[in-house]
Amino acid sequence: MKRLRPSTLWSAARARRRSLGRRIAIAAEAARRRLRERLEARFADWSPDGPTPGATSGGVPTRSAAAGPTRVGYYLWRFPLLSETFIRREMAALVEAGVPVAVVADERDDARTPDRATATMLPYAAYVLPVSYPALLAQAAGFLARRPLTFLRLALFVAVTRYDRDKSLAADARLFGKAVAVAARMRALGVGHVHSPWANANALVALVASRLMGVGFSVQARAHDLHRDDTAFALPTKFRHARFVVTNTRYNEAGVRALLPDGERAKVHRIHNGIDLADFVPLRVPNDDGVARILTVARLIEPKGLTLLLRACAALRDRGVAFRCDVIGGPEEPLYTAYRVQLGVLHRQLDLAPHVRFRGALPFAKVLDAYRTADLFVLPCVEAANGSKDITPNALIEAMAMGLPVISTRMTGIPEIVDDGCSGVLVAPGDVDALTDAMLALLDDPERRARLGVEARRAVEARFDIRTNVREYVRLFRDVC
Known part of the structure; x- marks a missing residue:
């Protein structure tokens, strides 16, 4: 009987370990995907306050005619950003039309090309960074105490949602912490509806913040957030949870509608960017x-x-x-x-x-x-x-x-x-x-x-x-x- 050399036995053992490791990794990824899909499906039907009162029209929940105006909170990464003049014009026009608007951004940026829309919106802006860990922990404790199940389910939702190419537990913690800070700031400003003018990872921050607050969420899908391969993640999730979705062209509209179930496509609206x-x-x-x-x-x-x-x-x-x-x-x-x-x-x-x-x-x-x-x-x-x-x-x-x-x-x-x-x-x-x-x-x-x-x-x-x-x-x- 031919005896195998120790090096051959060692190579075979290493190959078996690698094969076993690959099978375990594949099984773990499949289990993670099933868990994520199950949680996302459950989250899709869940509202922190129970079923949304009132009928719907065109996919948009309606409110009581007797209700007073509620402040809309725009969430942005930085404000006022040089490349986002069109968003400032949109917000300034809303203010002029009588819609109460607050701008909550991570950080302040110098637009370097100030115009009337920027001057109009700067007094409505608030910033969440920098925030100290004790302050953030206190904010998180407040939301946890008020809505413990909601808080925990949202944390798990972030953990199982792929919202970026470089997703990790540390990134999940940062995103969830940012959502807590945004929710606390918007709550203090009396925001009753959270709006994300982009459908990138910031939209997930806005979505989680809205659920922590127990208010509605809407989103716009415009350009790189739909088409760039390093930002277009979890789009169906964001659109499904939005009260309405806005896009700016027919070119985008068909693709956005295709990401939603047939019964929800009516909540997609095409509105062109505008100028004064x-x-x-x-x-x-x-x-x-x-x-x-x-x-x-x-x-x-x-x-x-x-x-x-x-x-x-x-x-x-x-x-x-x-x-x-x-x-x-x-x-x-x-x-x-x-x-x-x-x-x-x-x-x-x-x-x-x-x-x-x-x-x-x-x-x-x-x-x-x-x-x-x-x-x-x-x-x-x-x-x-x-x-x-x-x-x-x-x-x-x-x-x-x-x-x-x-x-x-x-x-x-x-x-x-x-x-x-x-x-x-x-x-x-x-x-x-x-x-x-x-x-x-x-x-x-x-x-x-x-x-x-x-x-x-x-x-x-x-x-x-x-x-x-x-x-x-x-x-x-x-x-x-």
Whole structure:
């Protein structure tokens, strides 16, 4: 009988242990998934206060007509954040329409481009960080004492819900602790309904905070929170527990509805982002030096397609076009640090310093001045490597409101903003030659630029007036508060 060598026996034993370890890991993950699904299913039918009183209309629970106004609490990561002007405009319009609003954010941020909406909302803002551990423990003890079963079930719900790529017990504790702090702050402010203007992990914080308080929750799904692969987690869970869900385009609407059961899809509402038209008066300032002014207003991030813009500008220069292109907007770090560096390298390689200027983030008044002096606005959006994409670029709407001819790309919700050939020009995303040709054609045809600018303003007046669009928000919030 052949005897096996000790090394062979040892290798076989290690292989058996690895195989057993894999089977245990697979079984544990399957058990965890079943537990999560069971708890999520139970949580879906659960309300901290029992069944919601009143009938429903269009998927939105109604309130008694005799009830007084209740404050709506917007929960944000940072406020006022440079890239979230459209959210501040929405909140300011709600306040103007008589809806009591409070803003609760983790931290304060300097928007660096103050406008009227920012000035309106800053007095309504409160912040939860920094918070001391003794204070947080006291807040948690208060919620635990008032609603012990709710508190424990919510903690377990966070533990079994995958809301982020890097989920861990420590991350669960941080998220739940943040929800406790947010709930305590909103409770002190008299908030009767919690709203998350994003469907990312912040929406789960807002959802848990609302359940700790025993009030309603709603959510908006707009852009990266739906499409970026590092943020689009637990979307069906967030949507299912919301009194209503808002999205901003037909492009998004079908996908959001598909994540809900048939009986709940009526609670999804499409409301376009809006701007205050009084801030955007199309007074053109003519240029008499023979140099065309091209403008882009965008954060320095991959979905804006700025590398394509640089290559198109290089092609215009090589064709002998006299122009200057200003890029207004700051970097977004650390997520797009490498992209910002890539832009700088490409700018130097193409020798574009005499033609293209990166002006950084500017005050709102200076951005308006740039719109007034520009001949053409260009925003060649693309899909980023991580799936992030611009759905309704707000700078595109602003430029159109200022009567500028615009060029963008035929993707996502952009065709819902720009009627190709009527209120602007759309090209295929990523096509530098088509972008260059479109820019050259408009720069050579001032009469067509003027016609497109007039139609662009009309399109914004018809679909993106914040005072018109906010009426649907007012109805939704008054129905659930």
